[in-house]
Amino acid sequence: MSSQPPTAPVDKEDNWGYDLYPERRGETPKTKWWQLAMFGGGQTNIERTNCERNVYNCFQNSPLVKLMYSALKASGCEIDLRRHIACEVCDVKVSGGYDPRLNQIVVCQNMARSTGMVQGILVHEMIHMFDACRHELDFKNVHHLACTEIRAANLTHCSFMSAMAQGDASFFRIKQQHPECVKTKAMASVLAVRPDLSKEEARAAVDKVFTKCYNDLEPIGRRVRRNSTDMIRAYSERGNYGYE
Ligand SMILES: [Zn+2]
DSSP, rough: OOOOOOOOOOOOOTTTGGGGGGGGTOOOOOOOHHHHHTTTHHHHHHHHHHHHHEEEHHHHHHHHHHHHHHHHHHTTOOOOOOHHEEEEEEHHHHHHSTTTTTTTEEEEETOOOOOHHHHHOOOHHHHHHHHHHHOOOOSSSSSHHHHEEEEEOOOIIHHHHHHHHHTTOOOHHHHHHHHHHHHHHHHHHHHHTTSSSOOOHHHHHHHHHHHHTOOOTTOSSSSSOOTTHHHHHHHHGGGGGOOO
């Protein structure tokens, strides 16, 4: 028996320690004195409008976000922007999250200020949402948690990061480092939500499900490389997976 809260937190970007998401507790974040001085207190609203505009842009223009939207819809979990996505002020430690209790994605308006960053958060969290929809994910089960974090890191974070960090480095090097990147990122995500686990336990959980979850590329179908046509190809081939 464990004494966890009813909803296990998800990861560092999406840590369901509700202290990181004051608005989830029904609090209105207080306007800071410098915001009052500089912006007359309207800053939070400007941030929210900006964030909502970025979210809307991603749903209009990002092939990956559109692909995830189609995949969720085809799986019976259609996203309604107003119901399932919320721009909120978060603790500065996080940039986004998936709240399994409400089946809602949080985009941290004070942290994610560019369309690119909002896109990264949306796709990562939509993979958690997809897994929750499709596989009846139990976020309290450490192997389920490890698997969805492996998939999110695999399909987005590590693919973007390795290409960015590597620049023109050979594809071979990226191929070699990619699984390590996914393991490291997934382990960090698992540990962030399960501080009760030791590093060894988190690594063991990631290792146990790694091969299966690393090779499960649904619904994107490929590891997306930055500045490549992968995103557009993935979106245009979505029919192969039965997503319209
Ligand atoms: Zn995550």
